[in-house]
Amino acid sequence: MDLARPDLRPDPSLSRAEMESLQREIAAAATFADDHALDPDSVAVGEAASLADGLPPARSDAVANETLPGTGGAGDESEAPTVVGVDQAFLTDRDDGRPDAAVSAAVALRGGSVIEYASATTPLSIPYIPGLLAFREGDPILAALDALDADPDLLVCDGSGRIHYREAGLATHVGVLRDVPSVGVAKRLLCGEPDESTDERPEGWRTPICADDAVTTAEPGTVIGHAFQSRQYPNRKRVNPLYVSPGHRVSAETAVDLVAALCAGYKLPETTRLADAHAERAKGDAA
């Protein structure tokens, strides 16, 4: 599976206490600061993909991904970073409470357009438990990333990163195991407290999420993410904000700037919309 930190890979038979302990190690190994200075402008998506008539085709981008013989290879500044969105759908046996499987999708974007789709189907180990989501969805996500040829400069995960009881949400978990910059985008708040009320805020508005008593590994008041109003209707009922947090190697501020740049008129960033749609397609193909 090519993990950057194989020592932190969860054993399938961990107890709950062991999973929580591993999360503290993962959080300790995580960096909640910008080290490679990903520029939000370089990942910006101009126009939203229209999911109405199917997913957009993956643009062939083999040349840009190739290392030319005799050339340096690393870090071509003229090329836009590869941003990979991951999401999953689940298969349930209709018959009698049979165990289900996760269908994970990874979609790679460069310069605002899709360059590759990948997916993987993985048996599920544990049920959903708040705070332990990464132990259910982590391996399936890694499997989808393994199926991807492109190598990510940034991962966008469906769920929290640092906004987590032990600062080790799904985005942090995956980011640390692969040692790749990552951000978490959640539709609901797991823990922490918004600085200001999130009611009826205009598009583009944001406020810090500060650690509260539920966050056991951080001083109360530590900024662990942001609420971000990515979308708002002019005349209609309110839209809930997104909860954006650093996964790994990204600061809270940059995380929300990156997600803002990846939004193109919908509540969810394009990476998430496309990964969600691809997971549904793959699920349908399986069934």
Place this chain on the structure above:
DNA sequence: GCGACAG
């Protein structure tokens, strides 16, 4: 015991 709890 009660409340809170990503996907």
Place this chain on the structure above:
DNA sequence: ATCTTGTCGC
């Protein structure tokens, strides 16, 4: 997350 119909508004 998943199971599902209609409904409102741009």
